[in-house]
Each structure stands twice: as structure tokens, then as C-alpha cells.
Amino acid sequence: MTQLLKVSGISKSFPGVQALENVQFELNRGEVLTLVGENGAGKSSLMKILSGIYAKDAGTIVLEGAEVEIDSPKTAQQLGISIIHQEMNLMPHLTVAQNIYIGREPRTFGFVSERRLNRQTAELLDRLGIHLNPRKRVGDLTVAHQQMVEIAKALSFDAKVLIMDEPTSALTESETETLFSLIEGLKLRGTGIIYISHRMEELRRIADRVTVLRDGRYIGSLDKGEIDIPTVIEMMVGRHIEEGARPTAREHAHDDVVLKVEGLSTRHLLKNINFELKRGEILGFAGLMGAGRTEVARAIIGADPSEGATIFVQGKKVKISQPADAVAHGIGYLSEDRKQLGLLLERDVNTNVLLASLKDYTGPLGFMRTGKGKQKSRCYVESLRIKTPSIHAVTKNLSGGNQQKVVIAKWLARDCDILIFDEPTRGIDVGAKEEIYRLLNDLVEQGKSIVMISSELPEVLRLSHRIVVMAGGRITGILNNEDASQAKIMDYATNMIDEKSN
Amino acid sequence: MNASPVLEGNPKTDQPVSGRSDNALTFLRAKLQQSLAFGTLIVLVIFFSIASENFFQWSNISSILLATAVIGILALGTTFVIITGGIDLSIGTGMTLAAVMTGIFLVNMQLPLLVGVIGGLLTGALMGFINGVNIAILKLPPFIATLAMMMIAQGLALVISGVRPIYFSGVDGFKDIALGTLIPGLPNAVLILFILAIVAYLLLSKTLFGRYTFAIGSNEEATRLSGVNTRKWLIVVYTVAGLFTGFAGVVIASRLDSAQPQIGMGYELQAIAAVIIGGTSLLGGRGSIMGTVIGALIMSVLINGLRIMSIQTEWQNVVVGVVILIAVFTDTLRQRRSAS
Numbered sequence: 001m002t003q004l005l006k007v008s009g010i011s012k013s014f015p016g017v018q019a020l021e022n023v024q025f026e027l028n029r030g031e032v033l034t035l036v037g038e039n040g041a042g043k044s045s046l047m048k049i050l051s052g053i054y055a056k057d058a059g060t061i062v063l064e065g066a067e068v069e070i071d072s073p074k075t076a077q078q079l080g081i082s083i084i085h086q087e088m089n090l091m092p093h094l095t096v097a098q099n100i101y102i103g104r105e106p107r108t109f110g111f112v113s114e115r116r117l118n119r120q121t122a123e124l125l126d127r128l129g130i131h132l133n134p135r136k137r138v139g140d141l142t143v144a145h146q147q148m149v150e151i152a153k154a155l156s157f158d159a160k161v162l163i164m165d166e167p168t169s170a171l172t173e174s175e176t177e178t179l180f181s182l183i184e185g186l187k188l189r190g191t192g193i194i195y196i197s198h199r200m201e202e203l204r205r206i207a208d209r210v211t212v213l214r215d216g217r218y219i220g221s222l223d224k225g226e227i228d229i230p231t232v233i234e235m236m237v238g239r240h241i242e243e244g245a246r247p248t249a250r251e252h253a254h255d256d257v258v259l260k261v262e263g264l265s266t267r268h269l270l271k272n273i274n275f276e277l278k279r280g281e282i283l284g285f286a287g288l289m290g291a292g293r294t295e296v297a298r299a300i301i302g303a304d305p306s307e308g309a310t311i312f313v314q315g316k317k318v319k320i321s322q323p324a325d326a327v328a329h330g331i332g333y334l335s336e337d338r339k340q341l342g343l344l345l346e347r348d349v350n351t352n353v354l355l356a357s358l359k360d361y362t363g364p365l366g367f368m369r370t371g372k373g374k375q376k377s378r379c380y381v382e383s384l385r386i387k388t389p390s391i392h393a394v395t396k397n398l399s400g401g402n403q404q405k406v407v408i409a410k411w412l413a414r415d416c417d418i419l420i421f422d423e424p425t426r427g428i429d430v431g432a433k434e435e436i437y438r439l440l441n442d443l444v445e446q447g448k449s450i451v452m453i454s455s456e457l458p459e460v461l462r463l464s465h466r467i468v469v470m471a472g473g474r475i476t477g478i479l480n481n482e483d484a485s486q487a488k489i490m491d492y493a494t495n496m497i498d499e500k501s502n
Numbered sequence: 503m504n505a506s507p508v509l510e511g512n513p514k515t516d517q518p519v520s521g522r523s524d525n526a527l528t529f530l531r532a533k534l535q536q537s538l539a540f541g542t543l544i545v546l547v548i549f550f551s552i553a554s555e556n557f558f559q560w561s562n563i564s565s566i567l568l569a570t571a572v573i574g575i576l577a578l579g580t581t582f583v584i585i586t587g588g589i590d591l592s593i594g595t596g597m598t599l600a601a602v603m604t605g606i607f608l609v610n611m612q613l614p615l616l617v618g619v620i621g622g623l624l625t626g627a628l629m630g631f632i633n634g635v636n637i638a639i640l641k642l643p644p645f646i647a648t649l650a651m652m653m654i655a656q657g658l659a660l661v662i663s664g665v666r667p668i669y670f671s672g673v674d675g676f677k678d679i680a681l682g683t684l685i686p687g688l689p690n691a692v693l694i695l696f697i698l699a700i701v702a703y704l705l706l707s708k709t710l711f712g713r714y715t716f717a718i719g720s721n722e723e724a725t726r727l728s729g730v731n732t733r734k735w736l737i738v739v740y741t742v743a744g745l746f747t748g749f750a751g752v753v754i755a756s757r758l759d760s761a762q763p764q765i766g767m768g769y770e771l772q773a774i775a776a777v778i779i780g781g782t783s784l785l786g787g788r789g790s791i792m793g794t795v796i797g798a799l800i801m802s803v804l805i806n807g808l809r810i811m812s813i814q815t816e817w818q819n820v821v822v823g824v825v826i827l828i829a830v831f832t833d834t835l836r837q838r839r840s841a842s
Binding site: 301303322323324326327328332333335340341342343344345346347351355356358359362365366367368410414 | 716
């Protein structure tokens, strides 16, 4: 194998922070190098240096045997280094072809030739083995397909080095498989891939080598044969993490039902959803993307309209027509999209923690009692161990795990007894994940009840007492944890597909 | 495992997590745009004082303040709207309709002074309420909803008044609302502006309503999912803006001692300009009443100063336009810097 990229001695500091210190790694042609590390380990900074967004303070970058200076994103592109960001950078109103070749449209007499553009795109997609219609609007595609468009766009620059930042964070297992086979194809073409991931189980699948960063430093690399998940995690967090034991439905003592949903349907997707949530229980919701799990949550809390649902909270029939009603009945929803739907990113921790319970800190005439509120949010910052310089720090600047804790604090401050977590650990690093898991367990031990939607089966099995599996807008199975396995859940999750093909 | 603090919070272990310096830094940064605007105001006052000896006379200062009153009151109300990320174009002609209705109540219907004035105020509030319903419930874009209301209010003002001014000459005490001097030398209109500014400040900074105003502007959907009845609060925001419009209507009617149905168009843009110069973001989530007051003062100091220096009216507009550009530009510059 020939060496494609060699990076050594990279340092970068920002005012007050040493983001990277003497970091190194190597990448060969046709290889997947997986870069892991907790949030704040310096992965993103390193990739931003490679893609020309940041300038390095020290160190060398050698591409195909020659030292290069990457001083702008344009240079990186010309050198053949492309990056696919975690947040997609596509224009939803433009077509696939228009997105891929934006800024480089083929022209005839100064006019954009849509025909040549589409032909060119079809050829590109064909070469990559991606089956997509170039004329389709990107906004109408699934997240997985949008990602394919991003990859195609990156490769349309004849990228030799492709950087992928958590590409599977929004994908289901089957979509992930498609992505992996695309990556296999790229490897055969000789593309070197730097793959950033939080998902340990992916390492074994696709990594040819793993490089670990911690606190801006290079910790070490493992070759394919040596990759062992506990070792990697230990390198990442600098301490040993035990695999937790799985809970069972049997050991769950309480029998009283705190939330009962009957006959919930929506116009487009959900059909006759029925389930019960018991006190102190974690009820996992598993299923493929598009199965309707988030839709169930949003319909229950009144964020979206539903039809014919009867909902009982603590045995009493309730009417929920907007989120304010759900909150009044003690149901809090923690969205999968923390940044867009869970937080006021531009505002401070204090504001976010108190957002749902501001009324409790209001005196006569609607005047706020700010002191009391601040005291409360300081308590939560401390008890949930939210890492923030102060309660007045802007939420945007916290790490993913700490942002999630802020959202949790918001609902605890409102004293919600029923919490619906939608993908509680999406975009959160391994160490913080463990902490969120512990937190969820603490919460149910104290008598809270949790509905947990998750696309990560190990997570579902690790935490849930019982597991609801959905497919195509229906519940296809409800399993006790002791009866469940990843394979069994997948059977139920693909149930609809079987029905259709029969 | 001692898990109870998770649930209860524990006031006993409440140690300040915050560093004091960090607190002060955020505070300073928040004040920067305001102090920038305030600095500009001071510079302008000093400049015009040197340029013309007539400028820094109490009679002139008093007339600057009087000229600020109407635009200032409109700007106060619309600050709330702009902080939610919305816009209200109907405040200019809405003010006119409120003035005309005050005229109808007091002159045509001969109602008692207080009742007529309250009627004028409620006219404004009602228009704001309708704006709020259109925006929060019918989900019309604020620009469109209030553009429509702007035209409706203008039309109604003309129809109701019969395209003729309504004179208040027979109404005792009406003129004193704006031009009386409870504080010697200071027209009541200015007093009303300052009182309303204090009320607006308290509303925005110290109440639940103010918190929700900022929260909605910051991220409306996240606020809604947090169990805040955002539709209700949006309606309240526009109604409050409408109420301020009503105040502006009464003040301008009193100042002119007549309801002029033809004026009003264009006032909304001046009020919005004052809000923007004062550092409130058109994107929502950020702004202050203090800034708005300063912004309104900058506008009227500029216009008054240029007039005293005998610069043509046409050029006054150009200068105000340039000031708006500079104000918004420095603001984006500052934001870009704090983002990187």
C-alpha cells in the first residue's frame, strides 16, 4: 500500500485553549482511517486544518510525497482533499445535479445547460454506484440519500482524500450498510478515507486503522488486527468503562401505568398506535428510520395533529392539543434535534434550564424572581454535572453531552414525571454517553418514567425494560428485554417490508 | 448512590458555579452595541453644539425631545415585535387610525376625555390583536399580515374621517396631553415617552412576558416544545405593540390638536430604523429598550442638527440612511468577531 497522506507535529491553539498539540497520523491509498476521540479531543480542529478552514500553528502535511501548505478551502479542494461535514451543506430547493455542480455548471453561450449538467451527474453517480435521479429535488430525498449526494459532490472534485465527519449519525442500520458498501467501492478506487465516528461497533466493520486523540494529543493507533473496542474506549477516555448489565422487564416492580396511548393515528403515517408506559420504566422504541417513532412522540405531546387518540396520564383521560398541554400533564419531550428544537442556542444555560418552568419563578404582576431561578439552575448544573464555565455561558459553546444535560435539566426543573427522549445520545461522545445512561437509570430509580426512542440497538437493549418495535407507522412488536436481541428486533423492524413483498 | 439532588435540586450545595469575570464579560459585550449607539449620540450632540450655537439651547433640546416622542413611542412597541423575529409595518397608519378614532369619540360623539383617549388606545390594541391572530393562528408571515393591516388602517382612517382633518378645538384639556407641562419646560409628550419607556423596559427585562419574547425570537419551535403557549404570547406581543401605537396616535393628535388622516405612512419605517440603530436584531432574539430610546434620539438629533445647519431636507434623508447602514454594519461586524 502506498502512503497518501502523512501529517505530523500539528499544533494549533486558540486564545486560552491548546486545541492540538503535536498530533500525527498517516493515511494510505485505499484505506479507511478511523479517527476517534471524545468531543473536544481535537478531531474537528484537525480536520478543519486539513480542509483549509483553520491555519495550523506548527507541523507538516505531506500529500503524495510532497509537503503542501493548505491555506484555504479552495486549496484543499484543488489538492484533492474533500470534507463531508456533519451538518449537511446542501440546498434543499435545488436538484441533485444542481447541488453537486454548484459553482461549476456547464455552460453554453453563457447559459447553464441543464441537459449537460444532468448527463454529467448521471455519469458521476453511475461511476460511484449511487442510484439517484439527478433531476430530483434534494429536499425530497431521505437523509441517507442526501448524504450520498454530499459524497458524490466531494468525489466530483476527484478527491484523493475524503473526510467524513460522523456520516452515520442520522442513518438507520440498513442505510448505514449502503454507505459502507459505497465506502468499499471507494477503497477499491484508491481513495483514502478519514472517518470520524462515535459509534464503536462501526470500527470493527470498516476501519483499517484507528487513530485515537484525547485532549488535543495523539494517543496512539491500532491496526486492523489489533482493534478491540474496550481498548479503544480506554484510550479515548483514559479510564476503563464497564459494559452495563441489561435490565429486564421482570425485575421491574411497579405495575401502575403512568401513560396509556390508545388508537393514535396520523393522517400520513401512524396507524392505531397502542401502548402503556409503567412507572419507573424505560420503554425503548426501536425501528428503522421513517418507521414513525418520532411521529408518535410528537403526536402524543401535541406538537403535530393526530387523529382518534385517547391518552391517559396517571389513569386519567387527558386532552392534549398543543405542547403546553402535555407539559401541564407532566410530559416532557427531548427532541432528537437538540440544536433546532431543544435549545435556545444563542442564550445562556440559565435561560434554557428555566425555559419550561419560568412561571414558577414569577411573582405578582408577572415580574421575574431572577435570584431564585438562578439558584435553581446552579443546583442542576451541579447535580447533573453540566460542564460549563457559568450558568451565564452561551449554550452554543457547550459540548453535545452537556447540551443534552441542559435539556434534561429543563424538564427536571419543570418536574415532569414522564420524559420522552428522542435519540438521547445522538452526536454525543462515548464518555458522555455513559453519563447520560447513568442519568436515565437514576431518573427511573427515582420514579420517573421514560420513553426512549433510539436508532442504536445496543443502546435500546442496554437501557430498556421493554422494547416497542415499529415499522411503517405501526407497532409490530412489544418485547420484554429478556426476550429481545438485536436480530429479533430487526425482524420486527423489517416486518412491514415483508408484508409488502408478500 | 445519592441521586436525590437530580430530582430536587439542593439549595444547600448551591455554590456559585459562575466565575465573576465571565459574568462581567458577557454583560459588557451585551452593553457594547448600546454604548456604541450612546457614544454616537454624544458625538453627534457635541458636533452640532460646536457647529451651531443654537443647538445646545434648552428650547432646542426640548423641541428635539418633542420630535422624538411619537417615533419613540412607536419604536418602543415595535421593539417587542422585532425581538420575536417579526416586523410590524402597520404602526404608522395604525397610529393615524387611532388618532382619527380618538377624534370620532371626542369630537363627533362628545364622549368624556378619558373615555375617548382610552378608546383611541384600544383602537391601536385591537389592530395589534388582529395582527397577532393573523400571524400566530393563521400563520401569515408578519411582513404580509402587517402590510395588509397598514393599508387597511390607512383606508379606514380616510373613510371614517371623510378625508378631512378632525379638529379638537372644542375638547377641553386634550391639547394638554402632549403640550401641557406638568414638569415646567418639558412637554408632557416627552414625559409620556419616558414613562412608557420605563414601562417597556420593565416589561421586557423583568417579566415573564419579556422572557418569552426573547425566547420566541431565539427559537420559536424549541420554545413551543418546552410547553410555552407561543401562539398566545405572540398575540400578546403584537397587541402590546398595537397599544403603543394607540398611545402614539393620541399623542400626535394632541400635539397637532387635530387628527390628520393623511399622515402616518412612513412613520413605521422611521420607528423600525430607530430600533435597528439601537442594536435590536432584525433576526430576533436580541435587543433592548434602552437601545431603542437612544436610536430614536439619534434620529431626531440628526434631523434637528442638520436643519439647524441649514442643510436641505433632501440631504437629511440621505444622512439618516447612511447612519442606518453604518449602525447595522458595525453590528454585524461585532457579531462576526464574537462568533469567531
